[in-house]
Amino acid sequence: MPLTRKAYRAAILHSIADPAEVGIEASYEYFEDGLLVVDNGKISALGHASELLPTLPADLEITQYQDALITAGFIDTHIHLPQTGMVGAYGEQLLDWLNTYTFPCESQFADKAHADEVADIFIKELLRNGTTTALVFGSVHPQSVNSFFEAAQQLDLRMIAGKVMMDRNAPDYLTDTAESSYVESKALIERWHGKGRLHYAVTPRFAPTSTPEQLTLAGQLLTEYPDLYMQTHISENLKEIEWVKELFPERKGYLDVYDHYQLLGERSVFAHGVHLCDAECARLAETGSAISFCPTSNFFLGSGLFNLPMAEKHKLNVGLGTDIGGGTSFSLLQTLNEAYKVMQLQGARLSPFKSLYLATLGGARALRLEDKIGNLQPGTDADFLVLDYNATPLLGYRLKQANNIAETLFVLMTLGDDRTVLQTYAAGNLVHQR
Known part of the structure; x- marks a missing residue:
């Protein structure tokens, strides 16, 4: 079946480097109102919705999510x-x-x-x-x-x-x-x-x-x-x-x-x-x-x-x-919940951005596939997920108290599980819908 161009609008976060090597601030990109454009199973554009929307055809199909976060598979x-x-x-x-x-x-x-x-x-x-x-x-x-x-x-x-x-x-x-x-x-x-x-x-x-x-x-x-x-x-x-x-x-x-x-x-x-x-x-x-x-x-x-x-x-x-x-x-969210405790027991810290790296780009680098998967850079395979901030009543309530993306991410990794995954896309195709 022919795949067409589609776009997805939500908060978007992905890992672009190992925080241990470049520091936390340089390790990720976050778009509070972001847009992800997918062409024939690959990501063709990523950025702020306000900047990308004027460059796209008026009739482009855009899926918009409320209270959700898009990140790499x-x-x-x-x-x-x-x-x-x-x-x-x-x-x-x-x-x-x-x-x-x-x-x-x-x-x-x-x-x-x-x-x-x-x-x-x-x-x-x-x-x-x-x-x-x-x-x-x-x-x-x-x-x-x-x-x-x-x-x-x-x-x-x-x-x-x-x-x-x-x-x-x-x-x-x-x-x-x-x-x-x-x-x-x-x-x-x-x-x-x-x-x-x-x-x-x-x-x-x-x-x-x-x-x-x-x-x-x-x-x-x-x-x-x-x-x-x-x-x-x-x-x-x-x-x-x-x-x-x-x-x-x-x-x-x-x-x-x-x-x-x-x-x-x-x-x-x-x-x-x-x-x-x-x-x-x-x-x-x-x-x-x-x-x-x-x-x-x-x-x-x-x-x-x-x-x-x-x-x-x-x-x-x-x-x-x-x-x-x-x-x-x-669930890799649950796995990260345990990883945080492993570090705590050794007197070490695991930042939510290092956790995101381990679950996405770190895994891609371990597999030598970082040019294809692991983040949302244009040119990579359109493997991504939509995480639902209101997946459970407790998660929804707790995230209303979060002050920034770091806190939001940490709460998702601590309270989140399979219920948090609203949709999963592979090569641009919807392969799971909660």
């Missing part, structure tokens, strides 16, 4: 599709939680019909929460990725996903082999990578569940297809770190395992990084790798507190992750 840099059905599972820390809940839940994805059903629920949840791009773990079954990409392609979403590679330390019903994981990943790459707005991520679950042979082949895939992504987990839990030391005694530490198998690079995203040291942060930054900060999950599984100031010191790219199902909400 949220970017979730770490989430598990197959764990949708076990969110909020009680009472375990990471390793026991995997065996008790995660692996049995993921085994259901051997069935394509089940994978199709969950992919549909999963994408609807993302869009309902304003997430327009996600870096997604499938299960070990190729059909989990096929189902997800089929559903994402129908809506022209920018999504990244991969089949889990896992050939040891997991139940027999859920392991592949080094060779089969390579062959199946390669087939998925050939089918999906670069198709529309879809990208593939090589996905070893984490070092303990891959043999050296499998990690070697994961690295080989990255050399065969230079613009692939790589996603895995690192330093989430102290027992996990000890386990990695036992399994790879010849390596200097957890990160060095991945480094040895050539899995660090500009499109490599490591989830959690709660217990990284200075030297590991420096190495990640040096290789252009990124960390996905998953505060909700780190609280829920008792893993620890991510040291964002240390990452900032090393100029390490950091995005935000919900980590469904270790995390308990698809």
